[in-house]
Amino acid sequence: MANLDPRTKMIMVVCLSILALLYNTPAQLFLLFVFTLMLLLFFNFRLNVIGVYLKPFLALMLFLFVVQCVFSPSGLSILSVGQVSLVTSGGLLLGSSMVLRIIVVTAAAMLFTTFSPRDFILGLVQWKVPYELAFMVFIALRFLPVFRDELVNVITAVQLRGVDLKKVPWKQKLDLYRRLFFPVVYGVMLKAQHLAVSMESRGFRAYPTRTYLRRLNLYYADYIVMVTFLAATITLIVMGP
Amino acid sequence: MAFLEFNQVSFSYPQEGRFALRDIQLGFSRDGITAITGANGSGKTTLTKLMIGVLRSTRGTVCLEGRSLEEYSLGEIGRRIGYVFQNPDLQFFCSTVAEEISFGFVNQGCRPETVEEKIQYYLDYFELGNYRHVFPLHLSHGEKRRLAIASVLATEPSFLILDEPTTGLDAYRKRLLADLLIKIAGAGTGISLVSHDQAFVNRLAERVITLEKGRVVWDSGEGRKHG
Ligand SMILES: Nc1ncnc2c1ncn2[C@@H]1O[C@H](COP(=O)(O)OP(=O)(O)O)[C@@H](O)[C@H]1O
Ligand SMILES: [Mg+2]
Numbered sequence: 049m050a051n052l053d054p055r056t057k058m059i060m061v062v063c064l065s066i067l068a069l070l071y072n073t074p075a076q077l078f079l080l081f082v083f084t085l086m087l088l089l090f091f092n093f094r095l096n097v098i099g100v101y102l103k104p105f106l107a108l109m110l111f112l113f114v115v116q117c118v119f120s121p122s123g124l125s126i127l128s129v130g131q132v133s134l135v136t137s138g139g140l141l142l143g144s145s146m147v148l149r150i151i152v153v154t155a156a157a158m159l160f161t162t163f164s165p166r167d168f169i170l171g172l173v174q175w176k177v178p179y180e181l182a183f184m185v186f187i188a189l190r191f192l193p194v195f196r197d198e199l200v201n202v203i204t205a206v207q208l209r210g211v212d213l214k215k216v217p218w219k220q221k222l223d224l225y226r227r228l229f230f231p232v233v234y235g236v237m238l239k240a241q242h243l244a245v246s247m248e249s250r251g252f253r254a255y256p257t258r259t260y261l262r263r264l265n266l267y268y269a270d271y272i273v274m275v276t277f278l279a280a281t282i283t284l285i286v287m288g289p
Numbered sequence: 290m291a292f293l294e295f296n297q298v299s300f301s302y303p304q305e306g307r308f309a310l311r312d313i314q315l316g317f318s319r320d321g322i323t324a325i326t327g328a329n330g331s332g333k334t335t336l337t338k339l340m341i342g343v344l345r346s347t348r349g350t351v352c353l354e355g356r357s358l359e360e361y362s363l364g365e366i367g368r369r370i371g372y373v374f375q376n377p378d379l380q381f382f383c384s385t386v387a388e389e390i391s392f393g394f395v396n397q398g399c400r401p402e403t404v405e406e407k408i409q410y411y412l413d414y415f416e417l418g419n420y421r422h423v424f425p426l427h428l429s430h431g432e433k434r435r436l437a438i439a440s441v442l443a444t445e446p447s448f449l450i451l452d453e454p455t456t457g458l459d460a461y462r463k464r465l466l467a468d469l470l471i472k473i474a475g476a477g478t479g480i481s482l483v484s485h486d487q488a489f490v491n492r493l494a495e496r497v498i499t500l501e502k503g504r505v506v507w508d509s510g511e512g513r514k515h516g
Contacts, residue, residue: 201379201380202382204343204363205374205379205380205381205382206382207362207363207364207367208341208343208363208366208367208372208380209367209393209396209440209444210364210367210368210396210397210444211364211367211396212362212363212364212365213364214362214364215362215364227383228383230384231381231382231383231384231424231425231426232382234424234426235378235381235382235426238426
């Protein structure tokens with residue numbers, strides 16, 4: 049059962065992500081998170097890897113949390129400066145929901161790493177999704193880690209040129225990030241372009257028909273899991289919060 | 290006490306069973322040029338990454354000026370040790386060649402009136418003058434290599450590590466690089482370089498360390514060649 053079809057796992061990820069986007073209380077999202085973790089354990093996934101994936105985005109999550117807390121005030125005031133309430137119970141709930149949502153979607157996406165990307169493309173193609181489209185989905189999944197690695201590299205390289213990121217004042221730090229943004233994004237795009245060139249030079253898309261060495265088969269377990277997941281998701285959505 | 294010291298250091302990459310480096314006992318002083326050689330995969334890059342704290346030892350400690358590397362932030366290490374990556378693509382993050390060169394000294398509070406002069410010096414020495422406003426990743430391989438070296442040297446570190454700096458350089462550029470490294474070493478900067486280039490190593494190195502399967506199998510010891 050641990051080797052379900054990639055397509056089945058994809059349906060699971062889609063269901064979990066939809067629920068994560070629709071739910072907006074921390075309690076619901078937390079339950080969803082626990083459920084996702086159990087699924088990952090079931091597929092023999094090492095949970096500490098999630099932490100490794102999320103670490104570069106911690107600052108971003110903290111930022112989103114603070115923004116949500118401060119700029120969507122509602123409910124009781126918890127922390128106030130003079131007449132202005134800075135942190136409210138409503139803002140706090142929204143902020144934690146936001147962060148939990150990111151964590152759930154990331155954790156769910158980890159299911160993609162429990163099968164080979166090749167199988168994933170194969171699965172989509174057998175569902176009559178055009179190969180190019182399936183391949184694009186695969187590249188998008190592939191490039192998320194590339195983007196993350198690039199971010200880690202740049203942060204290391206900047207520090208090795210003698211900048212103590214932790215000690216730089218906020219204003220200067222924002223300025224630095226603003227300056228680094230364009231070159232880093234452009235660098236990732238260049239690397240994607242090199243990949244595209246190397247693929248086309250090896251005959252990708254040159255011939256109208258491709259040959260596939262293997263076929264994937266959906267077994268009963270796959271159908272059962274897919275139907276259960278879809279049904280549960282629809283039920284949860286219809287029932288409302 | 291050596292500038293950089295490895296005390297019984299072993300290292301394995303996370304999720305890998307075997308050790309990439311095993312029981313390394315080495316000292317690097319701040320004078321002279323040391324070459325690190327060995328076959329592909331013998332652990333040379335891993336060794337240099339441990340020297341700058343990008344990787345942390347699994348067992349044993351690496352000490353910089355007598356204190357464990359763990360006590361330093363990457364920024365503090367970067368101000369003492371310059372590191373040229375094996376793959377230059379990994380170390381560029383600015384929009385132009387000139388910005389890349391000046392990033393280090395501008396951030397370390399160099400006087401504004403000397404900035405332009407320094408940029409020009411490195412552009413000239415590394416023959417990158419025509420590429421001043423070019424995006425670093427658009428350069429050719431050899432140009433990237435020269436820029437990587439220039440931008441690290443521009444921070445004027447007191448110790449310099451270069452991982453395979455001669456790949457992609459033509460004979461003339463190799464000679465220029467060798468001359469520059471000898472000059473820098475003569476001015477009191479310690480240098481460690483990883484290289485397969487036997488002629489380059491013979492010309493420069495006072496000390497040669499050879500790695501094999503993650504162990505030091507040969508260390509010619511410290512000595513002086515360029516007075
Ligand atoms: N990021 C990594 N993860 C796992 N293993 C690695 C990683 N980088 C290098 N290795 C392994 O560590 C050993 C030493 O690699 P490296 O230090 O790059 O060798 P060299 O620079 O001498 O060619 C090799 O067997 C290599 O496969
Ligand atoms: Mg190497």
